[in-house]
Amino acid sequence: MFNDTSERERKFHELSARLTKSPLYKQKLSEYDLTGAALDRIAQLPLTTKADLRKAGAFGHLAVEMKQVAQYHESFGTTGEPSASWFTTDDLETGGRQMGACGARLTPDDLVLIRFPYAMSVPAFLMQHACRQAGAGVVPASGRNTVTPYPRVLDLMKRLGVTVIAGLPREMELLAETARLLGSDASADFPALRAICVAGELLGDVRRKHIERLWGVPVFNMYGSTETANIAAMCEHGVLHIAEPDFVVEVLKEDGSGHASPGERGFAAITTLSHQASPLLRYFNEDVISVEPVSCACGRTGSKLIHYGRLKDRTRFGEIVLDGKDVQDAVYSLAPVPDAWKAIQQESGFHIILDSHRGAEWSEEGIQTELSGLLKVPVTVEIAEGALLDRDELARNAPSRKPVYIQKRETEGPEPGSAVLLQDLLGQGYRLFKNGKYDRAKELFEEAARLDPRSAEAHAWLAASYGRQIQAVWSMMDKIQLLPMLESEIEAALEIDPALPLARRMNGARLLNTPDMLGGDPAAAIDEFLYCIGQGMDEAEVWIALAECYMKTDEPTKAIEALNEALSREPQNEEANNLMQQAAAKGDT
Structure with missing residues (x-):
């Protein structure tokens, strides 16, 4: 097991510096202080999504100079838009080590037929590096092309005495079926074959054992992606061991509330500790996994991973x-x-x-x-x-x-995994909002509302952004133009969840700050702010807003009481102190 915590922390600090060399993360992490970044606080950092990578384009998360690049790869998702991945020479060496950790235990005596596609995807090249590192020979019989059809691959295997095949699980099934059609028995007619290495598709234990029966040799699974390289490799006891020197693997709860318990299914978020060319932070790869501690008969401890498939197949x-x-x-x-x-x-x-x-x-x-x-x-x-x-x-x-x-059939409602992404967008937006970056915050809240139109919180925060915009403009005409957008978002939030304190607070702010002729009602706003305070929304800003309501309804004594509450929380609050003077003067008259 790789359990040197200080070494992992060192790698994470190096990653934190490396990330901001890419345009994607330079912007994405601009509001985060990474100087004290630590693994135990990684959940405070934003997720990286496939949409982020597609939007960034081929060069968006490249973190090294072009002269350091050794290879470029990309994978295509359901949108048809590629996700890019860059590799330095060191990255390829690391990827080879990751794949070489599987239970096949390659040796110089092995001749490995690589059936992974060589076009743009990465497993074939990493497997080739693993073979070179072990001293094994390679037969590059790429899949999904017309040069090496199934009969020719079978001929190569038998004629050359191939000892290991590496490819997609489906290719192993189709090769066995082709052998049957040609009158051969895959489990008996390839005596040199001793192991099969697979990756690139979902492979549960039941399917793995089926392929083992077809060929009569053990099958070793590997889990990874073009964007990350190989995250976990299966040992001779059928356990997928995470490459802990190279990855932080988080499992996120479906509702977005935090990390799943050990062994509980959740959504993967992958951080690449070692990758140089195109590093990734908390990459939400749209896979369902579980992770739990293991003490394996192979001698390794650490964490094992079980892959349950892609979110799109849930x-x-x-x-x-x-x-x-x-x-x-x-x-x-x-x-x-x-x-x-x-x-x-x-x-x-x-x-x-x-x-x-x-x-x-x-x-x-x-x-x-x-x-x-x-x-x-x-x-x-x-x-x-x-x-x-x-x-x-x-x-x-x-x-x-x-x-x-x-x-899958077309269904209404949020897509699987949307709750996790929603909470991440809201968290990023809140950080920008708190730091006064209201326009950028609004973009994230708009994205959150598009992701889940039934999120009252997304609509309420979007309303808050419009509220700040209204405060920032001087022209009454501009304020009047923005007001319907504010009202629309508040209405949407309250319709979805009438009890949401943030939505009630925004409604209170609308009632307080809108002119009477346009629907303002400070007396009604008092009820909204008192509700928010009763629900635990107890910061100084809410008490100040309540005091403003009391000032507008000619209740200076209550305004002073509310301002005392505000100042007990923020004694130096300039707005509260100014209002206190006004309320005191009004009370004296």
Whole structure:
């Protein structure tokens, strides 16, 4: 285990300095003091989202000079917009070490066939570095191209005596199926093969054991991404160990309230301690994971990671929440396991298409009952050989395509993970608001309201931003133009949550500061501010606003009482002291 806390703190301090060399983080962290940054306070720093990376563009989070760059990679998300990743020579060496930590234990005697795609994605290159570091030979048989179709890969494996294959899990399944179609047995006809290394797709234990049965050798999973390199590698005991010298892995609760408990599912936030070229801080990679301490039979301690799939594949049926791993585990529990499958989300459950050359061995009714029991939702089944897998293509010079395992239906409401991102946006906006950067704060509050239109807090903070803008402009015409926007946001916040203190406070401010002819009502504002104080919103500014209300309603004695409360909290508050003089003078008359 890497448990040198001081070394991790040192790396985090170096990362803090390195981050601000990139345009993305120079702006994103401009309101944060990183001089005393410490790992135990990392949650106070903002998240980095895929949208941030896409918006920043290829050079947005590059933190080194171009002469230090060794390689560029990018990955495409559902939007079709790429997320960039840069690597120095040292980054590639580190990535190779990360992948080489898996239980395959590469040696100079190994010949490794790399089936990962070599075009733009990063695993093939990091695996190649891992092989070089171990002294192993490499056969670069890239997937998803016409140069190395499945029959040729099988021929290379047998003819060259390949000892390890590395690639996507799906490629291992398709290679085994191609071997069957060509009259071979993947588990018996490749005697030199001793291990398989996989990455790039969700791989639960049930699926991993299926691939092990297909090939008759152990399968070692690796978890990472193009943006981060390899975060965790599986040992010979099936445990995904986090590369703790290189990463801080947080697991965030779904509701955005903080960190999940050890072993609890949540959303990943990855900080790259070692990456030089394009470092990442609290990268919200849209994965569902759990992390917990482990003392493994392999000799390693530290933390183990379980990957449950991508947020985009999470489905919800009432109170039942299913991640990709839940669906995958159920499908791969079938006997026989299908050669291809697709789960289509319906209103109350799934319609699952199963494609297998052994489909005649299934009972449709029995499969439906089994899957419904495993997933706890209604399942209908369609058994259709050839519907999902063109077996003729496997034997031809046709490149493979990225499969879709779970097809979700369009649903209303916030997307999974939005609560975490919402709280992060509100937190960033509040920091800017508090520091007087009202225009930038408003942009973040607007983004929060777009992310979750039903967030009363987002609308209330947006109203607060409009309130500051109204205070800042001199022209009455400008104030009148901004007033409807303020009123609209307050109305939206109160409609969603009439009890939200911030919304009530903003309504009180509107009633206090708006001219009577435009709907102002200081007497009604008193009730709003008293409500806020009763709900714990007890700072000096609220008491001052209450005092202003009493001044406008000709109650100077109550105004003095409110100002005394304000000054007990902030004795030097200039506004409170000035109002006190006015209230005292008014009380004397």
